[in-house]
Amino acid sequence: MDVPVIELSGVVKSFGPVDVLKGVNLTAYAGKVTALVGDNGAGKSTLVKGLAGVQPFDAGEVRFAGEPVALHTPREASALGIEVVYQDLALCENLDIVQNMFLGREETAAGTLDEGVMERQASETLQSLSVRTVKSVRQKVSSLSGGQRQTVAIARSVLKKAKLVILDEPTAALGVAQTEQVLALVRRLAESGVAVIIISHNLVDVFKVADYISVLYLGNMVAQLETKDTNNNDVIGYITGVKTYEGSRA
């Protein structure tokens, strides 16, 4: 198998006396969707914050494309090509799609914003993801639906040429049709060669979209499974701690 884009081994994180991550291993491959599941308090958010450089890990090894790296600040993570699409989206409603996608790294020419170039790149990025739900890239984000906003947030990470995109509960607040659209978008994102980690509580979504499923239970990675080799009941067993992992990943 290829070298994973990201490989965590023995990652530890504590908040005072509370050990939230107790030596976690995780891998994610280019072009594959890895689902990270686990009950509330299992350590999913802490793991993501560590990967994003927001709350650095206390100990453990992080390899990015095979090379050991440090993830101490969001800037370092971003420079490597790690992008997190947060649940609350982090878009500015008063700005339009182009302005949001380029926020913080606007294209300029002669010191002024080069709207034409940004508009074109935004359109092309959305098209490369086969987005059809957006009519105009100059729509204000306030006029977009939840699914469209999720689309913009994901497209933003693509525009940044991310190598690893972490999606935090991308379908949590969406209706049925919009969930389908976003899951299809996640697939296309992976097919474009990006490593995707998706956090979800919805196992139906997970089985639809993920190639691998990693289960966290009370700070331990209790199972790393290939989706095609497992089933809903097993995963629920791992999440709730009823079942313990014996096999190893292919």
Added chain:
Amino acid sequence: MTTTPATPPPTIGSGHEGSARDQISAYFRTVRQGEMGALPAIGGFVVLAILFSFLSSSFLTPLNLANLLTQSATLMTLAMALVFVILLGEIDLSAGVTSGVTAAIFVVLVHNFQVPWLLALAAAFAAGLAIGTFIGFFVARVGIPSFVVTLGLFLGFQGLQLVIIGTGGAYRIETPEIAAIMNKNLPIPVGWVLYGVAIALAVGIALWDRARRTRAGVANRPLILMWGRLVAIAIAGALFVAFMSIDRAASRGTLNGVEIPHDAIEGVPIVVPIAVGLLWIGTFVLDRTRYGRHLYAVGGNTEAARRAGIKVAAIRMSAFIVCSTLAVVAGLFDASRIGVVTASSGSQIVLSGVAAAVVGGVSLFGGRGRLVHAAIGALVIAVIANGLGLLGLPAGINFLVTGGVLILAATIDALSRKRAGGTLIR
């Protein structure tokens, strides 16, 4: 329209496609969706102007128009200053007293210390810069609400001004350059030259924008819309300059059927190109630079801006610095018009400045509004005072009407958004 881009345009639109008719109907659609912008304020201004011109024969005269502009220039500048902090959802209650204190510093340096006026001017701007930095530091770094910090300065600076000016003191503005801002006019040819420069600049930028979009291979609006807009601006500007070129001095009557000679008052007031220049530069910064974009982003969603790598604290600080520095200009305008700086200069105006911004359509919740909105709002408030003054109504009526207009403007904005299904607070 005539040029074809090198590669076919993307199929996801940008709102620039379609005929002029499509564009215009798209515009009306956004207005119906509650994006009214400055429309209510423009409507209010037009209604008030028509009303006053019927009620008073002296309203629509060159003299009164020039008066209206000089009366509104101070408020307009202060309102534009406030837009920078209001866009962040912050407030600067001390902008008025800042204008007063810095004007006091200027006039005292010139009078009591015989400092050359340019140096005194630099000192006044340095003081404005320092005040803005001070506010910005306490808001952005220490984390005190701007309302509290600037309320403190509002109270404190009234005392500082008393100290600088002395109780009951008043200093005449004797620097001719400052006095000229509000009291002198541009020679007529100079007015026309500046008009020509402004139009040339507007045309140049519009064409440059088009060229850039064409180069990037994205759609452009129909050319006719661009020229239509520019021609409208050119005609309005020409009418204004021509109207201001009429001699507006009061006639001294006739003697034996011959006009008694008098000194002509004609030409565009000097403050007009200064105010228009500030408006243009500020709008350029807000609309076309990364800084401006980041300001809107922080005002719209601070957390999103932070995650996008924008230095939120620095943006916050800069907004207060810009606000206080522009307040210095407002203070000089006020001193120039009144002719004196007193211990209470600038202490009353700040809330009118906030009112002007809100009337013009700037949201106090941040992230929404433009400089030109504040300028139009200031014109509305100034025209109320001007028109009611011409009618000889007591000053109390002026405050009542201004307050009513403010609430009316806020109501129109809220209702249009509510009807469109948007959130009330934005």
